[in-house]
Amino acid sequence: VSVEAEVTAVFRAERGRIVATLIRMTGDWDMAEECVQDAFARALDHWPREGVPHRPGAWLTTVARNGALDRLRRTTREAAILREVADRSVYDEPMDLDDGGIQDDQLRLIFTCCHPALPPEARVALTLRVITGLTTAEIASAFLVSEATMTKRLVRAKQKIRNAGIPYRVPPAHLLPERTSAVLAVLYLLFSEGYAASAGAELIRQQLCADAIDLATTLTQLMPDEPEALGLLALMLLHDARRGGRMDDSGELVPLEQQDRTRWDTEKIDSGVGLLDTALHRGNPGPYQIQAAIAACHATARRAADTDWAQIAQLYGRLVSMNRSAVVELNRAVAVAMADGLAEGLALTDALTEAGELDGHHLLPATRADLLRRMDRRGEAAVAYRQALMLAPTDTERRYLAKRLSEVTAAVARPMPAGAPTAGQVAVSVTPSASSISWTARQDGTTPRPEG
């Protein structure tokens, strides 16, 4: 392993916690980031000559901290902070990176980056920038905004933390449940951004998923008593496990039913299911655990036909009672169609159409179209596919819907799939993550995003 590779690995593993510690010591986010950056630059310079230190994280923290002290000494304006830092006798602070204090720093940083007083898009960006160390350009490209826009977003967020007095701490007990769900929502949004299929920037998107999983793992270690953190991690792993089957060789999305299940990552599925079991044993199920359970139903079905739709329908029912949203209802409608019959599912979508909550959203007509197609009501299916086509936000989805439309409008009637309904192409609109993202979205006011 080259020293550069080692530095990169240490960067991924340690950067967040070193920045967290530096912020606590100096109270200055920008300086903390700069000093940590300098420390990694020093590492690249020193380690090839002197060898990688026994505890690289401790080495980097010391260098970054000394850099911060040097900077503070140079500015008399910050003499007070320097005194305060010195009072905390950072020079004598033990450099055990596993100690509780440093873990607290990490948790402080996560909670502060995800503070609900920050705009949702800034929470995600700040988490990526400050904790995982993605560059502003990388984050901008992942979220399809210009680098200038992203820079402004990050600067404003840090300014607000400073000017509005957002505290750098783990919230007190009475605020913790609400704030924890804000943190989980940010991590899941981060994962969803990475998971949503999109041309270009594919590597960064994979990085987002990996970072989200890393952060969720950290969170489960820092908050071992929080079953929803375990549930979220399980959910991410169960989705991520299916990554290999989601696209065909030409880059087109493959519906869940048609995915080659041998391309799914069984190790990730196993660890997702294991985490979910641990979480459910706490006896306090929440929306992430329920969604993970739905994802587990899909991920553990050996063939699409083995999918336990009755259980999935029941789980969506529970999700509706915890976190009702129109998209969750829509997913439940599909599960009911698969479990109890197409007509029952279609009736549920009719109710949604009447309620008007999903007006302007392609998922509703796309789902209706698929159900109608399965019922061989081709004329109505075509109308619904056309509606969906007009509303679909991405080319991939439009291509998929257009293909379906041409099938149901084909002059010569071909036999429709016989027998019991299967998951099929409804999957384009209703895989578990569509609902889960919408759940996250409901909290953050962002647009639901479908998954392929």
Added chain:
Amino acid sequence: VKYMLLICAGDGVEVPPETPNIEQWLAKVGSRRLHGSEMRPISDATTVRTRGGEVLLSSGPFAETSEHIAGYDLIECADLDEATEIAASHPVAYFGSVEVRPLHE
């Protein structure tokens, strides 16, 4: 940190029954509230603009919005979490809204 709480409410909004009264709120905030007051209605407001040396007066608030500033409270507390907790327990937060603005100082 000093925060200005801008107390905003719409016209003719119904006050929900669970709304605490202002005395309870004042007792809770105690000395953290530096000063504050209710304001007379927007029909008593005058907006002033000076343009090119000319003073323009108009009747009413500076912007047409569904909610208007009905009062203010200046508070001083440790951080935003404390300020938002104070704001959340203000009676008007139960039917209107409270904007929490840190002062520039």
